Amino acid sequence: MNKKNVAQAILSAILPLAAAFSSGDVLSAGQSGTTLAATKTLDICAVPATGNWRYSGVVSIWNQGAIDTVGLTIDDWIQNKVSGPNFLDVYHALYATGTVIPAGTTQLTALTFPYSYDGAPLSGTIRNIARVKILNHSGSLNTPTGPEPKFTFVGDVQPCPMSGGCVYTQGYWGNKPDVAWPLPYSRSAPFFNSGLTWQQILDTPAGGNGYFILGVQYIAAVLNQASGAAVPAGIQSVLSDAQSFFSGTSTPDVACPAANSCGTQKTWGGTLDSYNNGVYPGGPSHCE
Known part of the structure; x- marks a missing residue:
């Protein structure tokens, strides 16, 4: 056939x-x-x-x-x-x-x-x-x-991964101070070489900057993963690429100096956003 x-x-x-x-x-x-x-x-x-x-x-x-x-x-x-x-x-x-x-x-x-x-x-x-x-x-x-x-x-x-767990958006992880983050992550920890903490990345308006656009979605995705949410291979690949990007650069204004820069990182952010909203194919649904 x-x-x-x-x-x-x-x-x-x-x-x-x-x-x-x-x-x-x-x-x-x-x-x-x-x-x-x-x-x-x-x-x-x-x-x-x-x-x-x-x-x-x-x-x-x-x-x-x-x-x-x-x-x-x-x-x-x-x-x-x-x-x-x-x-x-x-x-x-x-x-x-x-x-x-x-x-x-x-x-x-x-x-x-x-x-x-x-x-x-x-x-x-x-x-x-x-x-x-x-x-x-x-x-x-x-x-x-x-x-x-x-x-x-x-x-x-x-x-194919079991559809375990569920996911939250960056708003849940960033805007609710009573929400405990899974270990080993901490709101006050330095976010790579940015000069900011993980919480400060979540609190900073992106303003079109690809570093922040990717950063907030990366944070939400790794916290969802650490909380037990299944991660499809494509999302894991994006997370690995994002980690390499953050590890290899410095502050957001140096990494993405103009509004039209870091197009690839913005695309990664969009992909992670679909995962964090529970609509990525093969990924877990959004938490109720």
Whole structure:
């Protein structure tokens, strides 16, 4: 049986789907376009009960232009490459959504679309590609155009974690002084080389600074993990990258000197935010 037919596409926590754009979405030649940007993640784990693998993650999309998007679609594929230069499309789902990406959104305020597929294990190099298209992309009015973010899986495929524990947001950990933090973490401990404590990182308005945007989500995620919440492999990878970033830099203004700097760190912050809010695929739910 063809692997495409074997795959079971599961959409979890996705925004409500609507019909694909209609002929009424045709734009006039005088209209301006906008510019879209996107990133994505990919987790793979083994489902013990079925022998299948679960391919999951999130697609984050933001609109760098001055007008809202028209006709958004996300054509998402799990691909693999055993030999040769080309990846092959294997597992697929087309999201045809009425969602509008508002003008002026950023990596911090990006709209996030989770995805999850259960399918047979794949060999070779595995990656996910999201072909994101709109009808009003700058320079391509009425022609579906947009970014194609990719993410290649690295590492061994482990059993899917049990959905143990639950998660809280940074507001819970930072704004409630009566909440005891799990050991070995302390509100008054120095936060890496920042010159600030862990609590001061939580208390400082981000103001667009990628260090603080990532810092508050990193703190919430490690406290959730230390409190017993399960951590998917993709989130653990982001936490490791974030720890390396914080360990290798100094103060927030030196690490991220301008509002448009540290884009990667802002994206990590967005991914951890989805975990801390209980909507990351394969992660624990938000605590009641």
